[in-house]
Structure formats: C-alpha cells, structure tokens
Amino acid sequence: MMERPILNTQLDSKTFKEFYYLKEELVNFCRENNLPTSGGKIELTERIAYFLDTGKVLPPTKTKRKASNITVITKDTEIENNFVCSETHRAFFKEQIGSSFSFNVAFQKWLKSNAGKTYRDAIDVYYKILEEKKNSKVKKIDRQFEYNTYIRDFFANNKEKNLDDAIKCWKYKKQLQGHNKYEKSDLVALK
Incomplete structure (x- = not known):
C-alpha cells in the first residue's frame, strides 16, 4: 500500500x-x-x-445568489426561485412552527427545489421531514462529511469501543490509498 x-x-x-x-x-x-x-x-x-x-x-x-427581496411571508406566499435562507424566512418559520425550528439540510433542499409551492406546503413538509428523521434509524450523511460517516459506521460495528479508538482508526484509514469507508481491518490501528 x-x-x-x-x-x-x-x-x-x-x-x-x-x-x-x-x-x-x-x-x-x-x-x-x-x-x-x-x-x-x-x-x-x-x-x-x-x-x-x-x-x-x-x-x-x-x-x-441574489438576496431575496421578500419582506412579508404568509402561508399562501409562493416559494421564490433561487430560494435563499434569510432571517425573514427564519422568523416566519419560527412564528409558524415554534422556537425549535431550524433549517435542516433536507428542508433546505426541499425549499430550493420547490419554487412555486406555498409556504403552507413547506410547513407540512417540515413536519414530515421531522417525522421521517424520528422514525429512521440510519441518517444519510452527505458525501463531503467522510469523517462523520466513518465514525457512525465504526460504532455500528464496534459498540464496545470509544471515540478515541474510532479517531485512531480514522487517522489510520485516511492515510491509506482508496476509499475512506470503515472496514473491520482498520482495527489494526488499535494494536
């Protein structure tokens, strides 16, 4: 190698x-x-x-991206093209959903790809996304977060290990040629 x-x-x-x-x-x-x-x-x-x-x-x-010039949002307002999360949007969703609202990745992707739908639709989708997250055992981690994916997969296969062990294996793995996905053979780093 x-x-x-x-x-x-x-x-x-x-x-x-x-x-x-x-x-x-x-x-x-x-x-x-x-x-x-x-x-x-x-x-x-x-x-x-x-x-x-x-x-x-x-x-x-x-x-x-051009900043949104929407100043007032109602449930019947249509989601604009080239949606950008702004403080106006955040304030609207916090008012409608509550202080626990946050722009999670799935919701942002939905907003950016559903121009023309209403903010009422967006609120419904937000609750569905939260429900799916709650019911899903494995959360998809975007490709650029290789470390997070590795650590999750490490613990899925090594429940008795700790974070220090996972990090040692990650540091070993990222020095190797090829993919950065967890493999049982990475445990050699702990010896």
Whole structure:
C-alpha cells in the first residue's frame, strides 16, 4: 500500500483522488497555485484534479445568489426561485412552527427545489421531514462529511469501543490509498 503523498503539482490527479486531504490542505494548494479557493471539498477536489491534469484553472461553478427581496411571508406566499435562507424566512418559520425550528439540510433542499409551492406546503413538509428523521434509524450523511460517516459506521460495528479508538482508526484509514469507508481491518490501528 502506498503512503499518502504530499499534495503538490508533481502529483497526478488519479493518485490525488485516491487519498484523503483536509479542506485546509486543498485551500492551501489552491492559494499556492493561484486557483480559486471558494467552494466545498468536493468542488475544490475537482478543481485541483483538473489543474493537475491540464495545468489550467477550472473556475468556481457556484454563482452568488441574489438576496431575496421578500419582506412579508404568509402561508399562501409562493416559494421564490433561487430560494435563499434569510432571517425573514427564519422568523416566519419560527412564528409558524415554534422556537425549535431550524433549517435542516433536507428542508433546505426541499425549499430550493420547490419554487412555486406555498409556504403552507413547506410547513407540512417540515413536519414530515421531522417525522421521517424520528422514525429512521440510519441518517444519510452527505458525501463531503467522510469523517462523520466513518465514525457512525465504526460504532455500528464496534459498540464496545470509544471515540478515541474510532479517531485512531480514522487517522489510520485516511492515510491509506482508496476509499475512506470503515472496514473491520482498520482495527489494526488499535494494536
């Protein structure tokens, strides 16, 4: 097995993508090579891989969103295109749902993909999302949160272990070439 290489311009994109790098390392590489530093880990990884392959700069894909100019929201107001979570939206939902309201990821995704539906629909969906979360044993963790996924899977297979054990195994795993999913063989890090 190959040790994790230092992230520099001598690395090929295939090898680069087979190892885990912290977002901080990706941002530093981008700064050192005059690449845009905006975006999440997935976007930075794609930008760096493109640069390693071509020597060219892949511009950021996300554009700045225009702030919402909605000042008053009612249950019958339609959800606007390019929905952006704002303090106006937060205040509306807290008034309708209660102080426990928060913009969870599933709800934000629903709002952003359901322009034209009403805020009444959104409130109904919010309660359904909460109910699904309560009834679901395994919560889906988005791809960019590899550490969280690893720790969850570690404890699902090692209930008798502690967080220090999980972190030791994670540190071992992220140095290896290939995927960063938990495997029983990672327990070798505890010996």
